[in-house]
Amino acid sequence: AQTVTQSQPEMSVQEAETVTLSCTYDTSESDYYLFWYKQPPSRQMILVIRQEAYKQQNATENRFSVNFQKAAKSFSLKISDSQLGDAAMYFCAPGSQGNLIFGKGTKLSVKP
Amino acid sequence: DTGVSQNPRHKITKRGQNVTFRCDPISEHNRLYWYRQTLGQGPEFLTYFQNEAQLEKSRLLSDRFSAERPKGSFSTLEIQRTEQGDSAMYLCASSLAGEGEQYFGPGTRLTVT
16 A cells, blocks of 8 residues: 655745755555645645656756655655745645545745 | 536535535546545545546445546535534546646535534
8 A cells, every 4th residue: 555654744934945845655556656736725736746756857847846766765845945825735645547645744834 | 727626615514414516627637536635634535537437436435425427527426324524625636547647626625513
């Protein structure tokens, strides 16, 4: 069974600074994707970034980038130049065809 | 494209009643997923469809839960004989087969009193 561990229940970052959210997972799949989703308070889940497990190159999407270590089954999210609008719950979610397995999330606060 | 929509957005029901939720996916997406999210947790996968075929339903929480997607477009999730423990946010997502990313709707918040 797939499991996902997000070891930081809460994180805080100063506006314009950089923060890294951690995620480790366990899977028996050989071909899978990994995602980070953002869920602002009382709003819907938004896809932040995706990574295909077969790709060695780390994905980047504007201020968001990942550090994917396949052997270690680690998939961290780095947010650069943090903005007030980045405040949200962040969920790590690996998955193969059919379903995603979500971690418990990390609540990110951004201080002005 | 209006994204994934879910109705109703909120539902309050009494224990023992049946409830049905509807999800309309992004129009060109052939896969549709249902998740449940309880307070302080990440979404928990329930079931998914490719077109009208339900490809995975073993994760449905009990036999009180059922889902349909009769014409391969919208889907419904029904909970029979609701219990207080069913109170949660029910999320729907859609995707294209072969594309891993799923796009989520706003959810239906169920409160069972």
